[in-house]
Amino acid sequence: MRFTIEQRPEPSVTMRLAAPVIATALTLFVGSILFLALGHDPLRAFHAFFIQPISTMNGLSELLLKASPLILIACGLAIGFRANVWNIGAEGQLIMGAIAASGIGLFWPNPDSVLLLPLMFLAGMLAGMAWAGIPAFLRARMNTNEILVTLMLTYVAALVLSWLVHGPWRDPMGFNFPQTALLPPAAMFEPFDYAYRLTPAIFITVVAVIAMWLFTDRSFMGYKLTVGGAAPRAARYAGFRESSAIWVGLLAGGGAAGIAGMAEAAGPLGQLSSTISPGYGFAAIIVAFIGRLNAFGIVLGGLLLSLLILGGETVQITLGMPSAITRILQGILLFFLLAADFFIFYRLRRLKEAV
């Protein structure tokens, strides 16, 4: 029996929706094999990785807590990806947002001011946008590849953070840990319930998802960006400017990542530390793809990636498995998604044997 690949007459809507599900299923399958190879009972490891973390109230709170920055950043990045603007430095923009917000939180003259949180929000967003504004300027004005610039700036941001928390901003009472003093209470989101870590910061993400949907599906600007990404020549012919797509695409991702950084410092962590993000900025890229660059798809993708991060932490604690498994599974998930996407446009057909 032989097969041939042929182009579908039109892209398959079913496959478009099924591809992320198929990719997730295959990733879980490979994950189970990996657990087996590590000498663990795959069912038990599977349970520890994917079920146990969300079988308690606290687990659900943690799931949303981690999904929130992933979804927020992915919404911003997806606007850029739609316009073919490749911001892969959200991790750096998140770090700069966290630094700026923590700076306000730590050094604002009146630590009880009710203005503190809004100011930190603003500072985080602007810092993220400024950090993404550099590659936007360089691509729009100097024709410089934004992939490399956003990535290089991520390394720079990580070094600035490391310098601050090891040097000038280190908590003098902190036993030499690389972290700042705790933020004052007025600079922090108050949890819904002190038993869990989830805070109202999640509403920022809810607003972002709605805003993203309105922008991409209901606004002319969003339409222009999408056309520019899908058919650059048609966009140019229609008079849509490429440089505005570059600016909007990068600033959306940078602003979102900066806010996410602010919410991390002012939320679960309550301080700036060298481990401000467990790679949210990179994982959000995968979230955006899994979600098909669509606001509601991104919500599902964010929950999935959050579960991967959470599950990785759980099996590390309960089964002593290496934490690197999370990143391996993230990579595999993206591999499978990309391969599954092939079948949106193509299909396999059985060749009739020639007699």
Added chain:
Amino acid sequence: MSLFIAIVAGTIIAATPLVFAALGELVVEKSGVLNLGIEGMMLIGAVFAFWAVFAGLPMPVAILIGALSGAAASLIFGVLALTFMTNQYAAGLALAIFGGGVSAFIGRGFGSTPIPSLARLDIPFLSDIPVLGPMFFRFDPLVYLGLFMVVAVGWFLYRTKAGLILRTIGESPQSAHAIGQPVIRIRYMAVLFGGAMAGIGGAYLSVAYTPLWVENMTAGKGWIALALVVFSTWRPTRLLVGAWLFGGMTILQLQGQAFGLRVPSELLSAVPYLATIVVLVIISRNRQLLMLNFPASLAKPFRPSG
């Protein structure tokens, strides 16, 4: 004087992993394929070569294992980008993430274990010349291999028929296909070569340069290698110059720390990344220079029809 010698020799050594990784990518891009996953392939090469030395295998075998593991990693990218015709940016990014995870996973037991490093190979007679000897002729074999590869790749691309075919495929896969060239197969070979070279570059870091295994030890060298290919405007000799520039930056930054320059070490460490941006800007501003050798079909999927 001895400081100057140390700086020049150190520059050439520090440039070596970049030379391998960027030279491999140059060939990949010349065939019209953009593999962003160099960082991941370097890390995989680094960890497997380290493992091989750790397990007591001889050095040449370890480096070969580094090359093969890098090539194996690139095959994942190849299948996605060439057979499944996926977005090459996304496939390369996935490989970068995956390689980081796999290498951290495999190397989790290797933390701070010292291994014997790659021995130096002093060139007879030449290495005894005062000044020039210690500056240019007392390196480990991989440094010489890297320089040899620059010449070899330049010769292959511009002086052989196979190189011409590869460049044609990078310019116009349709034309190459029309005259009967197996576009996809040749692109696969280019991708595998790029993977092997990135693997050697990574292996150089873990068994010769450091020699240690540290998680994420490439620290962005895979991405700097990508920038170098742009800097070189796809020409091997310019690539070597670029690699030396970055090697020099690394060494000056280390020397600056040794001299107690009153700048925090973290900020000095940021210099190579900032320099990468500056260099990219300078090259990219000149569109004509950039487009001169730019492979026209770069990152565009190709499906042979008929």
